[in-house]
Amino acid sequence: MQQSLASLEAEGLQAFVIADDVCSDIQRAATVIDWTREPWLLLVRAGDELAPGAAALYREAIAGTSADVVYADDDTLGLLGQRKSPYFKPSWNAELYQHYDYLRGACILRVHEDDVTDAAEAQDWVKALTERAIAARKSAHHVKAVLHHRRSRIVPDLPPKALEIARDLPSLSVIIPTRNRADLLSKCIEGLQATRYPSLDVVVVDNDSDEPAALELLEALQSRGVRVLRHPGAFNYSAINNRAVDEARGELICLLNNDIEVLEPDWLEIMATQAMRDDVGAVGAKLLYPDGRLQHAGVVIGVGNAAGHAHRFLRPTDEGYFFRHSLPQYVSAVTDACLVVRRDRVGAAGGVAPDGVPVAFNDVDLCMKLNELGWQSLFEPRAVLIHHESVSRGHDHDPVGAARFEGELAALQRRWKTDCIVDPYHHPQLSRASEQFAVFV
Numbered sequence: 001m002q003q004s005l006a007s008l009e010a011e012g013l014q015a016f017v018i019a020d021d022v023c024s025d026i027q028r029a030a031t032v033i034d035w036t037r038e039p040w041l042l043l044v045r046a047g048d049e050l051a052p053g054a055a056a057l058y059r060e061a062i063a064g065t066s067a068d069v070v071y072a073d074d075d076t077l078g079l080l081g082q083r084k085s086p087y088f089k090p091s092w093n094a095e096l097y098q099h100y101d102y103l104r105g106a107c108i109l110r111v112h113e114d115d116v117t118d119a120a121e122a123q124d125w126v127k128a129l130t131e132r133a134i135a136a137r138k139s140a141h142h143v144k145a146v147l148h149h150r151r152s153r154i155v156p157d158l159p160p161k162a163l164e165i166a167r168d169l170p171s172l173s174v175i176i177p178t179r180n181r182a183d184l185l186s187k188c189i190e191g192l193q194a195t196r197y198p199s200l201d202v203v204v205v206d207n208d209s210d211e212p213a214a215l216e217l218l219e220a221l222q223s224r225g226v227r228v229l230r231h232p233g234a235f236n237y238s239a240i241n242n243r244a245v246d247e248a249r250g251e252l253i254c255l256l257n258n259d260i261e262v263l264e265p266d267w268l269e270i271m272a273t274q275a276m277r278d279d280v281g282a283v284g285a286k287l288l289y290p291d292g293r294l295q296h297a298g299v300v301i302g303v304g305n306a307a308g309h310a311h312r313f314l315r316p317t318d319e320g321y322f323f324r325h326s327l328p329q330y331v332s333a334v335t336d337a338c339l340v341v342r343r344d345r346v347g348a349a350g351g352v353a354p355d356g357v358p359v360a361f362n363d364v365d366l367c368m369k370l371n372e373l374g375w376q377s378l379f380e381p382r383a384v385l386i387h388h389e390s391v392s393r394g395h396d397h398d399p400v401g402a403a404r405f406e407g408e409l410a411a412l413q414r415r416w417k418t419d420c421i422v423d424p425y426h427h428p429q430l431s432r433a434s435e436q437f438a439v440f441v
Contacts, residue, residue, distance in 0.1 A: 013050075013055055026119075027117050030116040030117050033113070033116075035112065040058070040062065040108045040110050041109045041110075042058075042108045042109075043104075043107075043109070043126055044105065045150070045151065045152075047077075047151035048148060048149065048150050048151055049077070049149045050147060050148065050149075051145075051146060051148065051149060054072070054147040054148070057072070057147060058070060058072075058147070061141055061143050062108075062110075064141075065141040067137050067139050067140050068109065068110040068111070068133040068134070068136045068137050069103065069108075069109055069110075069130065069133045069134050069137075069139075069140035069141065070108050070140065070141045070142075070143060071089070071103045071106055071107035071108075071141070071142055071143070072106050072107070072143040072144075072145060072146070072147035072148060073086065073087060073088050073089050073106070073143075073145060073147065073148075073429075074086070074087055074106040074147070074148035074150050074153075075087065075146050075148075075150065076149070076151070076153065077151055083149060086146055086429075086439060087102070087322060088144075088146075088428075088429040088430055088439065089102050089142060090142075090329075090424065090425040090426070091142050091424035091425065092139050092140045092141070092142060093330050093425060094134075094138075094330070095328055095329045095330045096324075096327055096328070096329035096330065097134075098328070099156055099157050099158070099159055099327045099328060100157065100322070100323070100327055101127060101154060102322075103130055103140065104126060104127070104130070105148065105153070106147070106148040106150070107140070109129060110133060111129060111133050115132045118132075119132060144427065144428060144429075156323045156326070158323065158326055158327070159326075159327065159328060159381070159382060162382075163273060163380075163382050164273075165269045165270070165273050166272070166273040166276055169198055169199075169269065169272050169276075170199070170250070170252055170272075170276070171199040171200075171201065171249060171250040171251050171252070172197060172199065172200055172250040172251070172252040172253070172254060172268065172272055172340075173203055173244075173248035173250030173252070173253055173254070174192060174200065174201070174202045174203065174254040174256050174268075175203050175205065175241060175244040175245065175253060175255055175256065176188060176189075176202070176203070176204045176205065176257070176258050177237060177240045177241065177244075177257075177258065178205065178206055178207065178209065178214075178258040179206070179207045179208060179209050179214075179235070180209045180210065180211040181211075181258065181259075182211065182213040182214040182216070183213075184258050184259045184388065185204070185214070185217060185258045186217055188256070188258050188261065188262075189202070189204075189221065189226065190262075191260070191263075191385075192262065194265055195262060195268050196266055196269055197269060197272070199250070200268075201227070201248065201249045201250050202226045203226075203227045203229060203244050203247065203248060204218065204221060204226055204228045204229070205228075205231050205240045205241075205243070205244050206218055206228055206229070206230055206231065207232070207233075207235055208233070229243065231243060237336075237352075238352045238362045241255055242352050245347075245351065245352070251342065251343055251344075252272055252275055252340060252341070252343065253340070253341055253342070253343050253346060254268065254271070254338070254340045255336040255337075255338070255339045255340075255341075255352075255363075256338055257336075257338070257387065259337075259387060259389070260287075260337060260338055260386070261290075261386035261387075261388070262385055263386060264384065266383075267285060267384065267385060268340070268383075270380060270382050270383045271283045271285060271338075271380055271383045272340055274340075274378055274380050275341055275342060277378075279374075279375065279376060280375060280376060280377075281341060281345055281349075281367065281370030281371065281373070281375030281376060282333070282334050282339050282340070282341045282363075282366065282370055282375075282378070283334065283339065283340045283341065283377075283378045283380055284296065284298060284331070284333075284334020284335055284339055284377065284378070285334075285338045285380060285383040285384065286325075286379075286380070286381040286385075287335070287337060287338060287384075287386070287387040288316070288384065288385070288386050288387065289313075289386070289387070289389070290386055290388060292315065293314065293315055294309075294311050294312055294315070294325055295309065295312060296309045296310075296312070296334070296335045296337065296338075297309070297310045297312075297314075297325040297379060297381065298310040298329070298331035298334060298377075299331060299333035299334055299335060299363075299367070300332065300423045300425070300426050301333065301364070301418050301421060301423040301426075302419075302420075302421055302423050302426065302432050303423075303426075303433070303434070303435055304432065305418060305419040305432065306361070306409055306412060306413070306418050307332075307333060307361065307412070307418060309335065309435055310324070310325065310331070310379075310437070311324065311325035311435065311436060311437065312435040312436065313436070314436065320436070320437070321437035324437065326381055328378065328379065328381060328382070329378070329425070330377065330378055330379075331377050331378065331379045332367065332368070332371065332377060332425060333368060333371075333377050334363065334367060334377050336366070337363075337387050337389075338383075338385055338387070341370070345370060345375055348373055349369040349370050349373060350369065352366050360408045360409070360412075361408055361411075361412045365412065365415065368415075368416050
């Protein structure tokens with residue numbers, strides 16, 4: 001306690017000590033604050049300390065924001081006072097906050113006396129007061145600096161496996177580009193047949209398959225009600241998907257690679273439920289490599305000066321970076337290896353990367369356009385599938401493929417400045433060379 005008070009005094013801040021579970025103490029604190037000065041409240045746990053200069057940085061942030069919540073990065077203090085485990089936080093992420101209160105103990109609030117007295121009645125008055133402040137502006141402002149040294153942090157609230165599925169889910173078209181590899185497509189279709197969804201339209205777009213097994217499978221699929229579109233010529237993922245979207249019957253679109261393997265029957269209901277939200281554009285799933293490691297948990301803009309898959313190669317049970325790979329959250333983009341989005345929103349965005357990125361980064365381009373239109377990309381970890389990454393098409397190691405990739409990378413960098421911007425859900429103190437949220441040392 002004395003260390004906390006000393007750090008507050010060093011910053012020139014007035015302190016009031018209360019028992020945080022005593023309603024009368026909280027209400028009494030509200031009566032001694034001079035509300036005419038429109039103060040900001042800093043809620044500090046006993047034992048926590050402010051970094052030198054924290055008050056000045058908070059005051060600077062207050063002057064430059066209309067938000068009623070300003071939060072900062074933090075770290076923890078060891079038994080000998082050593083600093084460790086820094087948390088370099090994302091910009092305001094309302095979806096992530098629902099599962100991990102990363103503001104608590106590291107933020108300041110602009111509230112009113114009645115907010116404090118009313119929140120005192122709540123079971124968790126700190127969260128209630130914080131949420132009142134957030135609700136006023138629907139946002140919070142982030143100071144990208146470690147201003148709090150903590151004795152402990154709360155742990156994330158890992159979501160239950162079940163998500164309440166929306167009633168009356170709309171019709172949905174699944175679009176699967178394919179070329180040969182009947183074994184992969186057969187496994188993918190088998191998973192779709194076991195998938196639980198009320199109204200499903202499956203569209204397979206064939207790009208010049210010539211292997212007998214693949215041609216036989218495509219013919220068999222048509223006899224079973226699967227629509228097969230022929231799309232000859234050079235592989236152009238964007239053109240294939242745009243054509244299929246035009247011919248799709250569903251209100252929702254699922255872009256699905258032919259090398260996706262379904263694990264549970266509820267994955268599509270989960271993603272469709274999230275895609276129908278007013279605030280959401282593209283919804284991406286948690287994708288695993290066949291060995292169980294993470295292949296996709298959202299996309300981070302700027303990694304590799306392009307875009308990288310967040311938390312790649314982690315085991316799902318690993319803590320990783322503050323369990324971020326296990327929590328629903330807004331992200332800048334998701335992979336179209338398995339992506340669900342409303343069809344009308346694809347149209348509003350101008351389609352799937354109509355120019356410049358025929359193969360690589362078309363998903364990033366679509367998501368960024370949707371984000372600009374106010375429909376944020378969402379990572380949904382409760383939809384889990386296996387992705388045999390690039391097994392069907394292969395990687396771009398040949399000279400022609402490598403040259404095409406370089407051109408697409410250049411187009412992405414021109415359009416979205418991925419070689420210089422910092423993803424708002426990443427952080428300048430996290431390495432652009434790592435997909436695993438590695439901290440600069």
